[in-house]
Amino acid sequence: MKFDHPVLLTEIATxxxxxxxxxxxxxxxxxxxxxxxEEGDLVFVxxxxxxxxxxxxxxxxxxINKETDFPKGKALLVTDEPFEAYLKIVARYRPFQPSMDxxxxxxxxxxxxxxxxxxxxxxxxxxxxxxxxxxxxxxLDHCVIxxxxxxxxxxxxxxxxxxxxxxxNRDIHxxxxxxxxRVVIKDGVEIGAxxxxxxxxxxxxxxxxxxxxxxQVHIGHDTVIGKNCLFAAQVGIAGAAVIEDEVILWGQVGIxxxxxxxxxxxxNAQSGVPSSLAGGKIYFGYPVGEAREKLKEVAWIKRIPExxxxxxxxx
Numbered sequence: 362m363k364f365d366h367p368v369l370l371t372e373i374a375t376x377x378x379x380x381x382x383x384x385x386x387x388x389x390x391x392x393x394x395x396x397x398x399e400e401g402d403l404v405f406v407x408x409x410x411x412x413x414x415x416x417x418x419x420x421x422x423x424x425i426n427k428e429t430d431f432p433k434g435k436a437l438l439v440t441d442e443p444f445e446a447y448l449k450i451v452a453r454y455r456p457f458q459p460s461m462d463x464x465x466x467x468x469x470x471x472x473x474x475x476x477x478x479x480x481x482x483x484x485x486x487x488x489x490x491x492x493x494x495x496x497x498x499x500x501l502d503h504c505v506i507x508x509x510x511x512x513x514x515x516x517x518x519x520x521x522x523x524x525x526x527x528x529x530n531r532d533i534h535x536x537x538x539x540x541x542x543r544v545v546i547k548d549g550v551e552i553g554a555x556x557x558x559x560x561x562x563x564x565x566x567x568x569x570x571x572x573x574x575x576x577q578v579h580i581g582h583d584t585v586i587g588k589n590c591l592f593a594a595q596v597g598i599a600g601a602a603v604i605e606d607e608v609i610l611w612g613q614v615g616i617x618x619x620x621x622x623x624x625x626x627x628x629n630a631q632s633g634v635p636s637s638l639a640g641g642k643i644y645f646g647y648p649v650g651e652a653r654e655k656l657k658e659v660a661w662i663k664r665i666p667e668x669x670x671x672x673x674x675x676x
Contacts, residue, residue, distance in 0.1 A: 362541040362563045363391040364454050370422060373403070374438055376453060377446035379424065383436035389422050392450055392541075396601060396619075397564035397583070403450070405443040444526045448539055455541045458502070460484050471508065483519070489548070504560070507548040513576070516556040519544045522582030522600065524562050538562060542583065547571075553578065553594070562600075569606065581618065593630070605640060 367388035374381040390401035395411065398404050398420040405424035406415040415423050422436045424443045431437055440446050460483055464470070468482040471490035476482065480498045488494065489508035498512050501519030512518065522542070525535035542561025546568045552558070553576035560566055561583040568580070569588040578592050581599045587606035596610045599618035604610075608622050611630040616622065623640025633647035645652035646659075 362393065362451070362455055364389065367401075368454065370436055370438070373450065377424070377438065377440050377449050379438035379440040379446065380428075381436060381438055382428065383431060384421075384434055385436065387421065387436060391563075392447065392454075393420070393563040394583075395420075397561070403438075405447045407443040444536070444538070451539045451541045455503075458484055460502075465502075495554075501560070504544040504546075506546045507550065507570075509549050510546055511551040513552060513554040513556075515554050516552055516558075518546070518552075518558050519560045520557055522559050522562045524582060524600065540582065542566065544568075547588075550574075556580075559600075575612075587624070608640075 367390050369388050370381055370385060373389060389403045392403040395404055395415055395418055398418050400419055400421055402420045403422045403424060404415050404418060404420035406412055407426050412425065412429060416431050422438065423431065424438045424440065424446050426441055426443055428439055464476065464482045465484045465486065467484050468486040470476060470488045471492065473490050474488050474492040476494045477496045479496045480494045482488065482500050483502040485503045486500050488506045489510065491508055492506060492510045494512050495514040497514050499517045500506065504519040521540040524538045526538050527534050540560050540562050542564045544558050544560050544566045547570040549571045550568050552574045555576050556574055556578045558566060558568070558580040559582040564583050566580060566583055567585045569586050569590070571589040572586055574592045575594040577595050579597045581602065583601040584598050584604070586604045587608065589607050590604060591609045593610065593612040595613045598604065598616040601619045602616050603621040605622060605624040607625045609627045611628065613631045614628045614634065616634045620634065620637040622638050625641045626638050627643045628634060628649065629643065629645040629652055632645050632649045634649045638644060638649070643652040644650065646655040
């Protein structure tokens with residue numbers, strides 16, 4: 362998430378009751394997760410496993426629960442509960458502002474676009490030119506829709522990420538990490554009925570130009586989808602996956618989190634993908650493998666009863 366304007370670290374330190382070390386005169390331009398941070402960003406870390414990764418990342422400023430060494434030019438904001446600090450920052454600089462209007466006053470709709478009855482456009486939504494938004498579509502705050510986009514009935518764009526902070530010393534172990542990212546849908550995308558596209562936790566969920574999605578497809582938070590992909594019904598993609606250009610996912614394919622599907626890969630129906638796949642190949646099964654080899658495996662499995670009978674007769 363980028364702030365509307367740079368924010369002094371001293372202001373943020375006061376907000377979250379943190380001890381400020383290092384570059385005290387600096388200003389932060391945003392707050393992001395470790396995999397999407399840029400120079401000028403804040404990042405938070407509350408587990409020793411990730412201290413070094415955060416401190417040496419592109420982030421300029423680190424919210425942390427321990428004083429430690431850090432590179433020159435950066436700053437630490439030391440506080441007991443970095444996760445709670447993150448929630449305070451998001452609540453201050455991107456607060457939830459419910460809009461009761463069908464199309465929020467701050468939403469922008471381009472020339473030639475059609476918004477049908479009962480569609481909802483939230484705060485600071487942008488819809489490009491010549492789009493068709495069918496009835497009962499929901500596009501939530503800060504989402505960006507390109508030109509010539511079609512979104513069919515009942516689809517939700519910008520729902521919160523399924524993303525929780527777990528601490529077993531709390532009565533309720535899973536505490537929601539407030540989503541402050543966006544969904545960015547590029548030109549020429551078509552999205553079927555009853556789909557859900559989650560916003561990024563702090564960054565963007567992106568659907569590339571020309572991609573087409575069937576009904577009841579789910580796209581998880583921070584996923585980046587390339588150009589001219591094709592997803593059949595009931596495809597589910599978990600958070601922070603990267604789907605490169607021209608990938609085809611047939612019906613009920615499930616994609617695990619934080620992996621990459623290479624350009625031009627085809628994954629056949631009802632396959633499960635637990636790890637990254639090279640591009641330019643056809644895949645099938647669970648765990649997924651190259652389709653030709655998987656079909657050979659299926660053929661051998663079908664022969665197990667026959668082989669077992671032969672073994673018993675030999676005995």
